[in-house]
Amino acid sequence: MSIFSTNKRITNLFNNVARAPLVDYSGDDDFLSLSHLVHSFLEENTNVNDDSVANEFDSDRVEVDESSTLKRLNGIFSNNADNYRNKLLEHVYEALENFAFLRERNISIFRRSVAAFLREKGHDAAVCVTSWEAYDGTVTAGSHEFIDVIRKGSADTWRYFVEIEFRAQFEIAKPTRQFSEVLRSVPGVFVGGEIEMKRSVSILCDAAKRCFRSREVSIPPWRRNRFMQNKWFAPCERKANSVQGKPVKVTEVNGVSCRLLGFDDVVMETRRGGAVTVRTR
Known part of the structure; x- marks a missing residue:
């Protein structure tokens, strides 16, 4: 019209x-x-278009049609136009397979191992830890850990997010059939840029909102869009094995201020007689 x-x-x-x-x-x-x-x-x-939706951190907009939600998510997750993202995704899955034995033992070391593997493949990868205080009387304090990758071009810099537990961030105790269907369309591992992350989080928070409303229960503060967006876009610290000593300031990327820190834990995989040994120091 x-x-x-x-x-x-x-x-x-x-x-x-x-x-x-x-x-x-x-x-x-x-x-x-x-x-x-x-x-x-x-x-x-x-x-109004998807770009405006991606920039809304606390939207009260509610989708009418679940098929529209599935279509929009599929458009995000099936986009293969970014060749660098495709190569990064390939390396991420290779790392997940190599270090699968660590996942249940220590998720933090598992995440660091994946980041180290990506660096060996030539990516500027690091474990990124965001944290934020409560504000506006509606957003509770929190923190989150994930992997990010910085890609520098001749004129621009891009930030990619590697969230190895993406679907798990949106799981709820008593989902409706519609929300379960939406969640099944979401990959367990997210690899993508800033716009893709913002859009997918916004769409999934809308779907969760409809789920809670259909159950006639209040939406928990930690399920709202503003809280969820903070997990990946709040101020962060980047941690990499290769940096030791005093924290180093990293240039602001996509409006997010980060610090680069070193840590001493090093994961080594050695095979002796077929056994796998994990050593940290």
Whole structure:
């Protein structure tokens, strides 16, 4: 439906006498005509797209159709246009397979091992820890750990997120059938850029909101979009084995300020007679 046809139906509600002042307004430039206000409102609300949704940290917007949610998520997760992201994803799954034995024993060491493997493959990867305080009276304090990869080009810098427990971040105790269907379409591991992360989190938080509302229960603060976005976009510290001693300031990437820290834990996999030994120091 075009903006023009919408405007026409609204102005047709007025008779010719009442409509004339709306169309032929010629008053002081410091004031806006009612016609201008109506047209501006319609244009603003008709041009809403995924980009605006991606930037909303606490949207109260609710999807009407679950099929629309599935379609939008599929559009994000099936996009193979980014060759670098595809190669990074391949290396991530290779690392997950190599260090699978660590996953249940120590998730933190497992995550560091994956990051170290990615660095060996030539990626600027590090474990990233975000943390934030409670604010606005609605967002509770929290922290989160994931892997990020910085890709530097000749003129631009891109940040990629590697979340090895992505689907698990959105699981709830008593999901509706619709929400379970949405969650099944989400990959367990997320590898993608800032826009893809923001959009997918926003869409999944909307789906969770509908789930809670259908159960007629309040939405927990830690399930709201603003809280969930903080997990990946709050101020962070990047931790890498290769850096020792005093923290080093990292240039701000995509509006997120990070510090690069070193840590002493080193995971070594050795095979002796078929056994796997894990050593930290």
